[in-house]
Amino acid sequence: MNLVPVTTDSILVGQPLPCALLDQNGVLLASPGFMVGSRQELEVMVGKRSQIYIDADQTENLRRSYVNRLNNLVLEDKSLGQIAEVQVSPYDARPSKSVDTDNDAADWLYLQHQAHALLRDQQGDTFLPRLERLQNDLERETLRNPDGALFALIHLSGSEIRHYSATHAMLVCVMCCLAARDVLRWPAAHVRALSSAALTMNISMTELQDRLAAQKEPPNPAQLKLIHSHAPRSVDLLQQMGVSDVLWLEAVLNHSAKSPGPLAPRSDGQRLARLIQRADMFAARMSPRVTRAPEAPGVAMQSCYFDENKQIDEAGAALIKAVGIYSPGTYVKLSSQEVAVVVKRGLNTTMPKVAVLINRHGMPTGEPIVRDTSQAEYRITSSVPFREVKVTHTLERLMSLTRQVMAERPW
Numbered sequence: 001m002n003l004v005p006v007t008t009d010s011i012l013v014g015q016p017l018p019c020a021l022l023d024q025n026g027v028l029l030a031s032p033g034f035m036v037g038s039r040q041e042l043e044v045m046v047g048k049r050s051q052i053y054i055d056a057d058q059t060e061n062l063r064r065s066y067v068n069r070l071n072n073l074v075l076e077d078k079s080l081g082q083i084a085e086v087q088v089s090p091y092d093a094r095p096s097k098s099v100d101t102d103n104d105a106a107d108w109l110y111l112q113h114q115a116h117a118l119l120r121d122q123q124g125d126t127f128l129p130r131l132e133r134l135q136n137d138l139e140r141e142t143l144r145n146p147d148g149a150l151f152a153l154i155h156l157s158g159s160e161i162r163h164y165s166a167t168h169a170m171l172v173c174v175m176c177c178l179a180a181r182d183v184l185r186w187p188a189a190h191v192r193a194l195s196s197a198a199l200t201m202n203i204s205m206t207e208l209q210d211r212l213a214a215q216k217e218p219p220n221p222a223q224l225k226l227i228h229s230h231a232p233r234s235v236d237l238l239q240q241m242g243v244s245d246v247l248w249l250e251a252v253l254n255h256s257a258k259s260p261g262p263l264a265p266r267s268d269g270q271r272l273a274r275l276i277q278r279a280d281m282f283a284a285r286m287s288p289r290v291t292r293a294p295e296a297p298g299v300a301m302q303s304c305y306f307d308e309n310k311q312i313d314e315a316g317a318a319l320i321k322a323v324g325i326y327s328p329g330t331y332v333k334l335s336s337q338e339v340a341v342v343v344k345r346g347l348n349t350t351m352p353k354v355a356v357l358i359n360r361h362g363m364p365t366g367e368p369i370v371r372d373t374s375q376a377e378y379r380i381t382s383s384v385p386f387r388e389v390k391v392t393h394t395l396e397r398l399m400s401l402t403r404q405v406m407a408e409r410p411w
Contacts, residue, residue, distance in 0.1 A: 003053040011042055021045070022053045106141050108152040108395060115166035115199070119206040127241045135173075135195050142174050147328045147344045148399065149174050154329030155395055157287050158294050158386045165202060165209035168283050173198035175279040176272075179315075179322035184263075184275075190247065194272045197251035201276060204233035213289055231256050251276060260307035263314050271315075278304045278316040293387050301325050324349045326373075329398075331384040336360055336377055338369075339384055341398065346374065354378075357391050364391045 003022060011017070013036050021029040029045055029052065036042050046052055111134070118130050141149040153171040160167075176198050180186040186194070202209055205226055212219060219227065226233075235253050243249060250269025255276040263271045285300035294300075305320055307313035324345040326332055331341055332354060340354035355368035371378040 003055065005051050005053050011036060013038060013042065019054050022055070024051060024053060026053075106137070106145075106148070106152070108156065108399075111137055111170065112156060112163050112167055115170055116163040119166055119169065119200070119203055128243070131196070131199065135192070135199065138170065138173055139177070139195065142177055146174075146178055148403075150178075150323055150345075151328035151343065152395060152399060154286070154327055155398060157283060158329070159288075161213040161288055163210070164213035164287065165206045168209070168280075168287060169199045169202065171283045172201075172276060172279045175282070175319055175323055176275050179275060179279075179318040180272075183318040183322045190268060190272065193245055193247035193251065193269075194275065196243075196245065196248045197255065197272055198276050198279070200238060200248075201234060201252050201255045201280070202230060204237050205230040213287070247272060255280065258308050260309045260311065260313065275315045275318070278313060279319055282319065288386075293385060295385075299383055301327065320349055324352055326350065326352050326380060326383070328352070331386065331389050332373075332380045333382045333384050334371060334373065335379045335381050336371075338371070338378075339389065340371060348374065350380065352380075354380075357389070 003024070003026060011021070016033045016035050017030055018032065020032050023029055030036070036045070114130070114134055114137075118127070118134060121127060121130075138149070153167065153174055156167045157171050173195050176194050177191055180191045180194050208223060208226055212223065231253050235249050238249060238252065247269045250267065251272035254270055254273035257270075257273060257277065259266075259270075259274065259277075263274060266274065282300050282304045285295045285303060288294045295303075301320055301323075302325060304316040305313060307316070324342075326342050326349075328342050328344060331339060333339055334354070334356075337360035338356045339358035340356040342352045343355050344353040346352045351372075351374040354371050354373055356365055356371055357368065359365055359369075373380050
């Protein structure tokens with residue numbers, strides 16, 4: 001039997017179970033048709049087990065039940081906050097993964113959707129628990145597979161405008177946390193506040209950000225007013241939803257400030273804000289708009305290396321050291337005339353590990369060809385914008401490609 005883990009949030013209270021619930025050994029906990037009377041009853045059923053499961057063959061039944069649940073809430077005219085609260089994935093792993101798989105891939109499209117729903121919900125009732133859940137997911141991935149996290153978010157940021165604000169926030173969050181943790185060695189509490197601030201810095205203009213990404217005209221005066229006032233409005237909104245963390249709020253308040261200079265003389269919250277500001281600028285430059293193409297990620301990254309006075313920026317330098325000038329998910333041209341995608345950061349910020357997708361004759365490669373760009377014949381000569389890469393792959397395909405390369409050629 002192939003078991004798939006599920007969340008308790010996917011179990012409908014007061015309705016017949018669409019499939020059997022099992023423990024990790026396949027022992028039956030509840031039969032199909034059994035009706036769970038309350039959340040307390042469900043907790044008793046689960047007991048001390050860390051996970052419950054269903055047969056992989058029954059995932060479609062659970063998915064259908066889950067979708068019906070959401071549809072009913074919409075028909076009942078429930079608030080966005082109530083609907084978003086049940087938008088917890090029915091699966092704790094992708095349905096195709098069995099319980100003995102140790103390296104289940106993160107579902108980045110699902111995380112993107114969750115972040116989008118979170119940032120557009122201003123009801124407040126469930127905001128903080130859902131934010132914590134998203135933060136935990138991102139933290140787990142940046143610890144377990146930082147190259148994969150960067151790859152997914154840089155790919156999504158550079159290749160589409162759908163859910164722009166949410167994708168932007170997640171990328172800034174991951175970049176900042178890697179720099180704060182691995183380069184600047186900030187305390188864990190500061191990294192957590194940094195994560196919170198990066199995800200919520202633009203919460204007062206999430207809808208506007210998404211609209212502007214698809215808008216052909218420049219911002220009108222009313223939109224410019226909202227943009228210029230969004231930082232204090234985001235702070236006000238967060239406080240209304242129960243946020244009292246001083247570092248978090250100070251970082252959000254100052255995240256748009258253009259304040260060159262070293263980090264040491266600043267307050268803790270202002271240091272967080274400066275790191276966010278530099279990552280924010282990088283992510284914005286490499287993201288497409290309807291009216292313009294994105295900059296190549298290497299070019300966007302180098303732009304944050306120098307501050308407003310054309311001096312080396314301490315926060316920008318920390319970001320580059322953490323994620324590399326050529327970060328996972330970016331495309332590059334090699335001295336061999338091949339076009340490759342970066343799959344892993346190297347010991348040197350300019351010499352990552354890559355997988356060739358287009359050969360020197362401009363033809364797609366059947367299987368990725370691993371190259372070490374520290375070798376002279378495969379040095380990176382330039383960044384390649386997303387729009388110029390003629391090979392089209394889904395994110396899932398690219399992520400599986402990188403996992404394959406990483407598994408075959410450990411570094």
